[in-house]
Amino acid sequence: MLSIYNTATHKKEEFKPNENGKVSMYTCGPTVYHFAHIGNLRTYIMEDILEKYLRYIGYDVKRIMNITDVGHLSSDADTGEDKMLKGAKREHKSVMEIAKFYTKAFFDDMQKLNIKRPDVVEPATSCIPEFIKMIEVLLEKGYAYGAGGNIYFDTSKLDEYYVFNKHDAEDLQVGVRDDVFEDTNKKNKTDFVLWFTKSKFDDQELKWDSPFGLGYPGWHIECSAISIKHSGEYLDIHCGGIDNAFPHHTNEIAQSEAYLGHKWCNYWFHVLHLNTSSGKMSKSKGEFLTVSLLQEKGYDPLVYRFFCLQSHYRKSLVFSYEGMDNAKIAYNKLVKKIASLCGEGEPNLEEAKPFEDKFKEALDNDLNTSLAVTALYDVLKADISDATKLYLVADFDKVLSLNLIKKANEKDSSADDELAAKVEAFIAERAQAKKEKNFAKADEIRANLLEMGIEIKDTREGVVWNRI
Numbered sequence: 001m002l003s004i005y006n007t008a009t010h011k012k013e014e015f016k017p018n019e020n021g022k023v024s025m026y027t028c029g030p031t032v033y034h035f036a037h038i039g040n041l042r043t044y045i046m047e048d049i050l051e052k053y054l055r056y057i058g059y060d061v062k063r064i065m066n067i068t069d070v071g072h073l074s075s076d077a078d079t080g081e082d083k084m085l086k087g088a089k090r091e092h093k094s095v096m097e098i099a100k101f102y103t104k105a106f107f108d109d110m111q112k113l114n115i116k117r118p119d120v121v122e123p124a125t126s127c128i129p130e131f132i133k134m135i136e137v138l139l140e141k142g143y144a145y146g147a148g149g150n151i152y153f154d155t156s157k158l159d160e161y162y163v164f165n166k167h168d169a170e171d172l173q174v175g176v177r178d179d180v181f182e183d184t185n186k187k188n189k190t191d192f193v194l195w196f197t198k199s200k201f202d203d204q205e206l207k208w209d210s211p212f213g214l215g216y217p218g219w220h221i222e223c224s225a226i227s228i229k230h231s232g233e234y235l236d237i238h239c240g241g242i243d244n245a246f247p248h249h250t251n252e253i254a255q256s257e258a259y260l261g262h263k264w265c266n267y268w269f270h271v272l273h274l275n276t277s278s279g280k281m282s283k284s285k286g287e288f289l290t291v292s293l294l295q296e297k298g299y300d301p302l303v304y305r306f307f308c309l310q311s312h313y314r315k316s317l318v319f320s321y322e323g324m325d326n327a328k329i330a331y332n333k334l335v336k337k338i339a340s341l342c343g344e345g346e347p348n349l350e351e352a353k354p355f356e357d358k359f360k361e362a363l364d365n366d367l368n369t370s371l372a373v374t375a376l377y378d379v380l381k382a383d384i385s386d387a388t389k390l391y392l393v394a395d396f397d398k399v400l401s402l403n404l405i406k407k408a409n410e411k412d413s414s415a416d417d418e419l420a421a422k423v424e425a426f427i428a429e430r431a432q433a434k435k436e437k438n439f440a441k442a443d444e445i446r447a448n449l450l451e452m453g454i455e456i457k458d459t460r461e462g463v464v465w466n467r468i
């Protein structure tokens with residue numbers, strides 16, 4: 001039975017979906033104004049493990065992700081410039097050009113890291129009618145008000161606003177980054193914008209007509225509306241990095257439940273941050289680590305995935321090249337060990353069962369990926385047939401997604417290529433020796449090849465060789 005930590009209840013809970021055998025899962029997608037950094041991607045790797053493990057244990061999962069291409073301002077306090085516009089100005093391009101380029105770059109990185117593309121991917125700019133409809137209902141129900149040209153959500157209408165943590169006014173600063181301006185239109189400090197027609201920055205590129213005036217949506221409304229559009233009124237799991245918990249997810253809950261009139265999402269899955277030795281990695285700081293940079297430095301992206309799997313998602317992780325080097329060595333050793341297994345024969349499923357149980361036990365316990373990797377090492381060390389080992393490696397890799405069998409086969413065939421090149425070079429050397437009537441040398445080469453486990457035969461068609 002899978003237990004996961006639920007940020008909303010502060011407890012590890014047994015996972016029970018709303019509908020038997022089916023899971024609806026929503027993931028906050030990237031803000032596509034720049035490349036994703038490897039911190040963002042840590043979150044997506046761990047969410048991918050959750051999704052794949054749910055599938056592994058038999059659930060039919062529908063995963064939805066938005067692409068934030070409008071409305072995410074450079075401060076979570078609803079002030080500052082739209083991040084997309086900032087990106088467009090930085091690169092002298094239009095917002096849509098920036099969105100297209102970085103959305104593609106994001107999915108390229110996802111693919112390199114073996115992260116499955118969510119079943120539904122929806123850019124915010126394609127759901128404007130849904131946002132408008134939701135805001136209209138919130139206005140009708142008295143949960144929203146207009147002020148200074150914008151539409152705000154009225155948090156004072158809720159019984160409980162701080163669902164994840166007990167906040168006080170000072171804690172409010174937690175979610176507030178970068179340029180903070182006081183918005184005097186708000187009735188309550190915690191109110192947030194649903195629709196902007198006026199902001200300090202008037203040059204917003206993308207604007208839409210709406211009953212509230214020409215403008216654009218706030219960031220939070222995106223995720224609520226896109227989730228409800230694709231998974232209906234009840235959501236099983238909502239995921240994101242821990243910085244999303246407040247205010248983004250807090251506001252999502254406020255507006256979704258006010259709109260629906262009932263509880264919306266049961267489990268909140270938050271991944272702790274990847275930090276560098278100097279602190280949190282951040283796109284807005286400009287300088288950050290990307291998958292391409294790791295590749296330039298000679299790391300296979302899957303080594304980064306392996307690095308992430310070795311620590312728990314609820315602990316923050318410090319990135320270091322030393323850590324990556326260790327992960328690289330361990331990953332290569334693992335692949336080499338798998339490459340040395342002989343795949344002949346049938347796996348013994350009875351023999352495999354206790355290892356599968358151990359793997360499941362690790363992941364059932366709040367996705368303990370490092371113990372799941374230990375279960376993999378246990379398989380390779382065990383006194384069971386190679387065929388059973390290979391069966392288990394392929395089975396575990398449905399969740400771990402480290403391409404273990406594929407890499408092992410590549411290693412095997414590259415080892416083959418290397419051997420063939422060596423043998424061919426010896427054969428050529430032997431032919432030259434024979435031509436020069438240096439038969440002693442030719443015999444020595446034949447003996448050397450035999451020592452390497454290679455037998456050669458002179459035939460009418462030339463020299464042929466085989467392993468003995």
Ligand code: AMP
Nearest residue numbers: 030031039040043240241244273274281
């Ligand atoms: P963004 O593109 O800024 O909207 O963020 C995309 C995802 O990455 C969100 O789920 C964030 O919570 C998450 N995230 C942001 N910074 C980090 C970090 N340093 N480590 C892990 N996840 C992060």
Ligand code: ZN
Nearest residue numbers: 028029223248
């Ligand atoms: Zn979101």
